[in-house]
Amino acid sequence: MTSILSDEAKIISFINMKGGVGKTTLTKDLGYFLATQRNYKILFIDLDPQSNLTQSFFRKFGYHQGNLLDIVEPEDEEDENVLAGSTKTKCKKTIGSDISIQKLFKPGVISHLKRADCLLELNENISIIPGTLKAIFSERNSNIENHLFNYINQTNLKEEFDFIFIDCPPTYSNYTISALITSDYYVTPSKPDAYSVLGIEMLHEVVKRVKEEHQVYFTSKSLKSLGVIFTELAPYSKGYSDQINEIKTSSKIEELNIHFFEKHFVYNSYIPKRAEYFIGDSSSNTKEDLIVLADEFERRFNEIE
Numbered sequence: 123m124t125s126i127l128s129d130e131a132k133i134i135s136f137i138n139m140k141g142g143v144g145k146t147t148l149t150k151d152l153g154y155f156l157a158t159q160r161n162y163k164i165l166f167i168d169l170d171p172q173s174n175l176t177q178s179f180f181r182k183f184g185y186h187q188g189n190l191l192d193i194v195e196p197e198d199e200e201d202e203n204v205l206a207g208s209t210k211t212k213c214k215k216t217i218g219s220d221i222s223i224q225k226l227f228k229p230g231v232i233s234h235l236k237r238a239d240c241l242l243e244l245n246e247n248i249s250i251i252p253g254t255l256k257a258i259f260s261e262r263n264s265n266i267e268n269h270l271f272n273y274i275n276q277t278n279l280k281e282e283f284d285f286i287f288i289d290c291p292p293t294y295s296n297y298t299i300s301a302l303i304t305s306d307y308y309v310t311p312s313k314p315d316a317y318s319v320l321g322i323e324m325l326h327e328v329v330k331r332v333k334e335e336h337q338v339y340f341t342s343k344s345l346k347s348l349g350v351i352f353t354e355l356a357p358y359s360k361g362y363s364d365q366i367n368e369i370k371t372s373s374k375i376e377e378l379n380i381h382f383f384e385k386h387f388v389y390n391s392y393i394p395k396r397a398e399y400f401i402g403d404s405s406s407n408t409k410e411d412l413i414v415l416a417d418e419f420e421r422r423f424n425e426i427e
């Protein structure tokens with residue numbers, strides 16, 4: 123197998139117009155696994171207004187959103203033992219960080235922004251452009267769509283990372299557009315239920331529209347689908363495989379020629395319980411599944427290039 127690494131980072135949006143399908147969790151766990159177990163350098167970008175991805179990484183690495191110089195004791199953690207196998211080191215202090223994506227999406231010119239204005243390095247392999255719970259995402263501002271693209275170029279981030287993972291919101295907005303015009307690929311996390319055909323179809327329309335309306339971004343790069351990854355947000359039930367067959371064989375999906383990952387992002391009951399739980403650090407069976415999914419993810423680049 124040829125190496126999937128190139129001189130420039132592969133930018134990947136994790137996107138589905140449907141909410142609550144596991145976009146954030148898959149971005150976080152697959153990315154963290156690739157960074158910690160496969161030694162890729164990964165930048166996470168949190169475009170989801172709920173900023174759950176940021177909260178997970180901040181808790182894991184001992185940060186909180188706030189002033190950089192502000193150091194506080196973390197909340198008590200009662201059920202530390204519940205998470206047998208998690209190697210989270212308990213942080214005595216959390217460091218406040220006011221670095222966030224908010225600066226990037228301010229209206230107006232952003233050419234003055236430096237790498238450190240928006241990007242926080244969590245360790246050698248993991249960096250994040252944190253999201254914020256502040257209200258920027260509710261502002262409607264059509265002049266900010268190119269800001270993410272410009273920031274990545276002006277700070278040469280593509281040369282620094284192997285992958286840039288963007289956790290997208292479940293809505294069609296300027297932020298979704300900014301993610302797609304910046305990305306080389308997109309992954310579609312999807313629940314294996316009857317409505318997912320609709321969500322996949324809708325996303326296909328959105329991608330088509332963004333490509334048509336923002337052609338200038340796609341002259342020297344493309345935006346390719348890596349495929350749909352089924353996310354099991356509840357314990358696997360017998361009905362799943364029937365649903366999945368129905369989805370794959372629906373005439374609309376066949377027409378769109380969509381790739382489906384063989385491996386699913388499988389159910390893990392710890393995930394909803396603790397924001398700082400990362401499968402890559404656990405000794406759960408789910409980690410074995412994640413290894414197989416990560417292998418398949420890496421192979422996809424050779425398959426579609």
Ligand SMILES: Nc1ncnc2c1ncn2[C@@H]1O[C@H](COP(=O)(O)OP(=O)(O)OP(=O)(O)O)[C@@H](O)[C@H]1O
Nearest residue numbers: 141142143144145146147292355388389390393394
């Ligand atoms: N593999 C999994 N096993 C168990 N629970 C999961 C799994 N993946 C995600 N979840 C849970 O499902 C819920 C939705 O997941 P998540 O927030 O990742 O979805 P999302 O698509 O990012 O949602 P939104 O559209 O609101 O951004 C969360 O409570 C999460 O903890």
Ligand SMILES: [Mg+2]
Nearest residue numbers: 145146170174
């Ligand atoms: Mg999300």
